[in-house]
Amino acid sequence: MSYLMRKCVVNLKNVNRWSSVCVVMRNERQRSQSACILKREITNATISHRTFHTSSILNKSVAFKLSDIGEGIREVVIKEWFVKVGDKVQQFDNICEVQSDKAAVTITSRYDGVVKRLYHEVDQTALVGQPLVDIEVEDGEDEGSSSSSDEEQAQVSTKQAADEKAQKVKVLTTPSVRRIAAQFNVDLSTVKPTGKNGRILKEDMLAHLNIDSDASNIVPDATTVKAVEIPVTKAQAKVEVLLEDRVVPVSGFTKAMVKSMTEAMKIPHFGYSEEYDVTKLVEARDLLKTIALERGVKFSYMPIIIKATSLGLTQLPILNSSLDSNCEHIIYKANHNIGVAMDTPNGLVVPVIKNVQNKTILEIASELNSLQEKGTKGQLGLAEISGGTFTLSNIGIIGGTYTKPVILPPQVAIGALGKIQVLPRFDSESNIRKAHILTISFSADHRVIDGVTMARFSNYLKNYLENPTTLLLDL
Template sequence: MATKEFKLPDVGEGVAEGELVNWLVAPGDTVSEDQPVAEVETDKALVEVPSPYDGTVKELLAEEGEMVPVGNVIITFTVGGDAEADEPSSESGADAEPDAPTEPDASAEPGASAEPEAPGAEADAVEATEGRVFAPPSARRLARELGVNVAAVNGSGPGGRVTDADVRNHAESGGTGETGGEAKASKGPKQVDMSSGKSAVSRREDADGEPAGAGTGGASASAAPSTVERAGRERTLAAPATRRVADEEGVDLNDVPTDETRDGEAFVTAEQVRSYAADVAAAEEAEAAGAGGPSATAGAGNGAAAGASTATGGEETVPYRGVRRTIGNQMAESKYTAPHVSHHDTVVIDDLVEAREELKEHAAERDVKLTYLPFVMKALVAGLKEFPVLNSELREDEEEIVLKKEYNVGIAVATDAGLMVPVVKDVDQKSLLQLAEEVNDLASRARERKLSREEMQGGTFTITNFGAVGGEYATPIINYPETAILGLGAIDERPVAEDGEVRAAHTLPLSLSIDHRVIDGAEAGRFTNHVMEYLENPQLLLLE
């Protein structure tokens, strides 16, 4: 038996860190080599990180939403032989720790380690020794969102662990947490005591399922589940990663209940801290919603989850992370690095509308949807060849402007997760139908979060189509370190004055933003005029 550490690998060329968006496993889970264990967000790409071992997850050393430097240990595994047999407390896998003691804890309830290989006994042992629900933070958050009392959910994971799927199944079957006493009479819902001045966290039950200390009050588990006091220790041992989690959660390690010891001192794991913090948060939500009494936590599922946004005056908070934070960092770097100037113009495209209508049917016969974008891309490349400074990059350290000889056009795509920019490579070497087919494929996979990192790299110029939502003009931000970006407004009939008369014509508004350190305004105007010439006379595209 051995404990193996797994460091965050370089999930993309030159990436120094990544955001751990979601854990796909929990402590105690059995994993196989190459099985995804986490999702990591880097530079707008969501990447699954696979396990390098066959074994059992021992501890998760990073929090969801945390930025982790490449090379930092994020997870440990128990590998070799029977992983569960090596863990005396593996039946409560949420508390596994890399250097956990090899002897059973003397303070554990009777029968806690008996026959761990029996699934039924294992689940009973979990409840007897810990008296709390084992569920990762994601499952607890989901339970609160769905109005489910996590204590009433039957866990299907190792040691009775509650998974996200368990919570969803419970919600779909009509369970709300209100009937937790009926669904699990031997366990009973957790109760929050907001008036005691003590930690509102249910922690321990005896082997019969009654809350610890219930005998002194003469109450049954289903009638009056107890609340457990803060541990109130003067000293607690914990790994640095666990202490970091405690700081982030605002938890005092000395308050977190634990049965584990190291060198005679209480030892707390990161999972225990997260569970404790989640229970305290649920208690606070219940109090804010006006819940109380034996069903306070059960009611919090419906009341607190719905009222969480009104408890602070109607505000709602949304995590600033993942793709949204990546976009924010990229936009800030671009805006504060490159002095932006925007050039606006409008092109009459009656002939282009007519040409596209004629070609659309031929494209459909080849199962290709032909939009205006491929025409714009071809016209754009014609302009970049004539004015190469717009297809460039400023390398400040080397004090040089690099004029790119490749024409790789990024296409900004709005997705539910935020803006993504897949890149169409070698636009100058592809036909309209090839471009149409590739753009449709990339846009579709961008919305499904199925793009690879490589498909969003190597761009030399970017197009953004804000006209898709009805806009005309904008001041798009450059996709740094590129030096220009072209925004497309909505194609519509607008009044156009020609030869002293006004007529309705199909027009396309254009918004070009440039890095004024590299590109002069006059050159931006001439470039735009060149692109407009090709859009006004689409037959010129046959020459490209």
């Protein structure tokens, strides 16, 4: 009997345990069903959210920013716009021409689209990294909506056409033509162009004004302040009295000169001057000039002087070097990149003839003519005015004999040529003769160059220029 009672108690415990297990399983099943329902609701909400954002934009406006054009340039001046609001542009189309403190650069488009906004006017300053124009980029994937987009674009262009009158029409031309137009108050859009791609040439402007090329050089500068003429006597010139002072911002090549000359004043300069009797050089140049013209090259004294300078640098490579920023190392330059200072309408520039040691005198003359033409038109690029290792300044074409040139950092020396004068000199037999005398002045960085080295270099150059036939021995 007791055995049966114990077995019944055990069976009752087993029944209670299985009841608890069933309750737990039922609760777990309910939780699983609730979790599935919640997961389904979240999934549906996510799908509907993604579906809401699947519509695409046909056109979007992109801010075309001024990229870094190198040489540490942080700002430029807008010189000319080649586009206006509403114009369609493609990749590599010219957008505008900008003038930095070192060179003129043409900015090209990186997008295909429609110009929607110009951020700057001509002669305003633009910063690197800031927008130049807004371009509406077209999306070519949705062809069905392109026609409606074009219609909307046409409506916008029509609306903006009324505002284009307030904007100055930009035309293709050169800075010299713009100068003449500003002096005569001529609207460039009224001048009939004959150049390539509708470019206005100087001849077009002169024909529009009915004047010749000589008269265009004596036009009064319209940028000066209006003056009052006070007649003194009939035999004397008129005196002009300015009504007020003018304040002009420092920009372009003037700003570059301010920076470079400020750095140059940190260099301890010393000077060295000498006279060269270049009578034989004058005779040789007269002969070579005729031969060069037959080959289509304008020939002056400078190509010979540049080549002779390069031969002198070969003898004394310390003059073709630079000092590092910490003044701990001297860097000897392998190539003779000789800069030639030029006076241009945009100010003083120093274009560089590269690898002079590997070029003939005629090749130097041809490249020098090309750089002079580009400098006059304001078309020198950064590559053409950078990388110089030695500089020559020819002040003689303006006037003057001796001077004290300022070194262009990071170079260590510079030479300045005076004008060639016909002066009396004694020959070896003490007879007076007519001689062509060239004066030349050097400045050198006294941290690197001493007086003896500069004198030796001058003697090398003097020998080459006084006896130009000796150039043949070292070419």
